[in-house]
Amino acid sequence: MIVINNSGLRRVLRITVPFVIIPLTVFLGTFIVPQKSYLFVSFAVTVMALILFISGFDRKKTGSRRLVISSVMTALCIIGRFIPVFKPITALTVITGIHIGGESGFLVGALAALISNFFSGQGPWTPFQMLAWGLIGLFAGLLSPFLKRSRWIIVAYGTVTGMIFSLIMDVWTVLWGGGFSAELYLAAVVAAIPHTVVYSLSNMIFLIILSKPFGEKLERIKLKYGV
Amino acid sequence: MRTFKDSNPIAVTxxxxxxTGITMFLFDPILNGISFLGALIFSLVCGDGRDNKKHLLCLVLFVATALINPLVSHNGVTVLFFINDNPITLESLLYGCSNAFMLVSVLYWFSCFSCLMDSDKLLYVFGSFSPKAALVFSMALRYIPLFGDRSKKIRATQKTMGLYKDGNILDMIRGRVREFSIMTTWALEKGIITADSMSARGYGQGRRTRFTNFRFYLCDVILLILSSVLAVFVIMSAVKHDFVFYPxxxxxxxxxxxxxxxxxxxxxxxxxxxxxxxxxxxxxxxRSKI
Structure with a gap:
């Protein structure tokens, strides 16, 4: 509120950040600065995209009921992260995105990543996780008419996005190691196979178990109170 | 000047x-070393320095990162020795070490950051670009202990109703699922009431105020200006020269x-x-010396 109070300035920022500043960062980082700075470029672009998404949502009018439901779902995601080995964050984010809307899906995914990292360790990976989980929720919301057709489509969506999430996080692990090379990436992917398998499996299991009862609960709330 | 912990959260962020941006952005081993030393000293000063588990984790990460690079990349002209006919070079070992310093120092900076910022300050920084996300954030934080209490209540009720058998794992799992389901419905219904109460008290009408008021004092402005000027110096000088590892x-x-x-x-x-x-x-x- 104190940072961007002026609506004209806000409009300028909304146009310049995606079309000027982000491409400029990528350009400067890759061509002008002599050192290898893929890491910084990816970090900066991720943070800017997050800020853009979240402040973009702020413009829209959302009822307080929808906000409260989003925060309830976020809290459930975080509690679920205390379950050993299997984590339901992706499953709950996808369910929220489908039934409450893409905007809420993004908020739930991003904030669940942020808050649960307070318990399991905050680090430079936080913005990447926030953006990845947020986008999973956002796309679930955009695709919701298609996804609502069958439970198995939802399960497939959750599993595939979970795998993509793991593969992208592996790219990031390799960037951390300094420079990007195909061998290192392959090594990282192979090393992460047990993790990826457990992660995809837990997405699948939780979506199979939770998608129907949670869908019913959320639809009932929507019908009863007209959210 | 006040302590760093009491400075304005936006300046601290x-x-x-x-x-951390300079450490990650400018790939220079000397800068990485300086950053690592600074982070280590500050983490010892700011209070979580006795967390031995963290130091051990950082050490393991450091060794792993430093050793993986020479095993995978065989660039460089100074061959130290061979493993399975693969040359291990001095250059790639040093490159790995430099990367490891970067990784570990960023980890230390992050741990200092989370040690300095509590949820209230984070909310302030967060709320400055999105009040809505900040509200969801703070409500979710409040719900976590609340849900714990509620699920205890539900479990007690279910036990009184005689719905659990002793020593039956399947029954226990079924019971936990039922508990979770009841808690979710309860939370959603209560949430609607909370939302209605919020609207009744005028949420969304006019500007939102905060519980804690953080102001920009002169020393915060000094901190802000000093750190940005120094950062500009560092970047200007580092862009001028290049540290080459290979060949x-x-x-x-x-x-x-x-x-x-x-x-x-x-x-x-x-x-x-x-x-x-x-x-x-x-x-x-x-301090009084009486």
Whole structure:
């Protein structure tokens, strides 16, 4: 509120950040600065995209009921992260995105990543996780008419996005190691196979178990109170 | 100047962005070393320095990162020895070490950051660009302990109703699922009431105020200006020279500009520590000696 109070300035920022500043960062980082700075470029672009998404949502009018439901779902995601080995964050984010809307899906995914990292360790990976989980929720919301057709489509969506999430996080692990090379990436992917398998499996299991009862609960709330 | 912990959260956040950004952005082993030393000293000063588990984790990560690079990449001209006919070179070992320093120092900076910022301050920084996300954030934080209490209540009720058998795992799992389902419905229904109560009290009408008021004092402005000026110095000097690892290590010649860059990064990195020490000395000095 104190940072961007002026609506004209806000409009300028909304146009310049995606079309000027982000491409400029990528350009400067890759061509002008002599050192290898893929890491910084990816970090900066991720943070800017997050800020853009979240402040973009702020413009829209959302009822307080929808906000409260989003925060309830976020809290459930975080509690679920205390379950050993299997984590339901992706499953709950996808369910929220489908039934409450893409905007809420993004908020739930991003904030669940942020808050649960307070318990399991905050680090430079936080913005990447926030953006990845947020986008999973956002796309679930955009695709919701298609996804609502069958439970198995939802399960497939959750599993595939979970795998993509793991593969992208592996790219990031390799960037951390300094420079990007195909061998290192392959090594990282192979090393992460047990993790990826457990992660995809837990997405699948939780979506199979939770998608129907949670869908019913959320639809009932929507019908009863007209959210 | 107040202690670093009491400074305005936006100034503190920007300071950490500068320091970690320089460490990640400018690939220079000397800068990485300075950053690592600064982060280590500050983490010892700011209070979580006795967390041995963290130091051990950082050490393991450091060794792993430093050793993986020479095993995978065989660039470089100075061959140290061979493993399975693969040359292990000095250059790639040093490259790995430099990367490991970067990784570990960023981890230390992040742990210092989360040690300085509590949820209230984070909410302030967060709320400055999105009040809505900040509201969801704070409500979710409040719900976590609340849900714990509620599920205890539900479990007690279910036990009283005689719905659990002793020593039956399947029954226990079924019971937990039922508990979770009841808690979710309860939370959603209560949430609607909370939302209605919020609207009744005027949520969304006019500006939102905060519980804690953080103001920009003169010293916060000084911190902000000082850290941005130093960061600009460091970046200006570092862009001028390039540290080459492959095929052979070529260190850039020390010039006045590069020395200025390193010294200003050293000062930047030590700002919080010096501040903390200064406050400590003042506290000792002002303490009554009766």
């Amino acid at each position: 920007l300071y950490f962005l500068f320091v 052979a290590i070529v260190a850039p010649k020390m010039s006045l500009i590069s020395v200025i860059g390193y010294v200003s990064y050293g000062v930047l990195v030590l700002i919080p520590t010096i501040n903390e020490w200064k406050e400590e000395i003042r506290w000792r000095y002002l």
